[in-house]
Amino acid sequence: MSPSHSLSRRTFLTSAAAVGGFAAVPGLLSGCSSTDSSDDLLATIRKQGYVRIGFANEAPYGFKDGGQLAGEAPTLHKQIFKALGVPQLRASIVEFGALIPSLNANRFDVVSAGMAITSERCENAIFSEPEFISPTALMVRKGNPKKLADLGTCSSAGVRVGVLTAAVEKSYAQAAGVSNDKIISIQGQQDGLDALVAGRIDAFALTGISLNWLAKANAGAPVEVLSPFVPMVKGEKQYSPGGAVFRSKDTALRDAFNVELKKITSDPDRYVGLVGKYGFGKSEIPPADLTTAALCKS
Structure with missing residues (x-):
């Protein structure tokens, strides 16, 4: 798995849905909207008053919460499209792996799912500049009894580190010097928290975004999430950024x-005010010099 892939893309829904204060679309295979033949999609969506978005129902990136569309991407995108003169999002739930194919099939206009920016995906669509980065963090038992801070301290202390099976954190741990016999494969995020509480591992490594959400979902569990850090692999920082996705022709x-988007990411207080409740803090704001053009070439 590439370092820039998001790791929580594991549970998907395939039905279209009506979502809270956002207008519903019929099925994904229903007739196309007036955006299909437009040479200027921005002008078209302004005129019609809505943009069609696709998301994968994955917390905390884009999901339904009590019938309402919630999460990092829809929250940011609602603000952005409102500023562009498009007051309404019309949302469709799509399996994560089908998001870009469905976008290119004109079933919606934008992927609003916190999708990781990778060179492979850049061959099939165009991305916004990064909306967030995904620094790694450690979940440890309450009080941090092993006095850990990052994967380097895990290596020095010789502790057992839980990582999701086939996820990139294994390579991060190895690069930091954690021995293979101390790296414990975990099937799911909840399994990681449970293993930590039971003492089968000493730390659970994942993105800070996902761990903060996991801790929130398990309020009262005797765990805490340490400050995020950016892992290094072969001298390269592993930011794991994500963004919105558009059809290749929709450059305008x-x-x-x-x-x-730049107006939001350049204002830390505004950014955190919008998406802080989903676990995105100042440490998730993309560095100014981190560009999609460079990520697509890497």
Whole structure:
């Protein structure tokens, strides 16, 4: 798994759905909207008053919460499209792996799912500038009895580190010097927390975003999430950034989106005010010099 892939893409839904204060679409295979034949999608969606988005129902990136569309991406995108003169999002739930194919089949106009920016995906669609980065963090038992801070301290202390099976944190741990016999494969996020509480592992490594959400979902569990850090592999920082996705021809919409996105990511208080409740803090704001163009070439 590439370091830039998000690791929580494990549970998907395939039905279209009506979502809270956002208008519903019928099925994904229903007729296409008026955006299909437009040479200028931005002008079209402004005129019609809505943009069609696709998401994968995955917390905390884009999901349904009590019938409402919630999560990092829809929250940011609602603000951005409102600033662009498009007041309404029309949302479809799609299996994560089908998001880009469905986008290119014109079933919606934007992927709003916190999708990781990778060179492979850049061959099939265009991305906004990064909306967030995904620094790694450690979940430890309450009080941090092993006095850990990052994977390097895990190596020095010789502790057992839980990582999701086939996830990139294994390579991060190895690069930090954690021995293979101390790296414990975990099937799911909840399994990691349970193993930590039971004493089968001493730390659980995952993105800080996912761990904070896991801790929130298990309020009262005797665990805590340490401050995020950016792992290094072969001298390269592993930021794991994500963004919105557009069809390759829709550069005008992507460029306008980027202008409004920059206004948010350059204002830490505004950014955290919008998406802090989903576990995105100042440490998740992309560095100014981290560009999609460079990520697509890597």
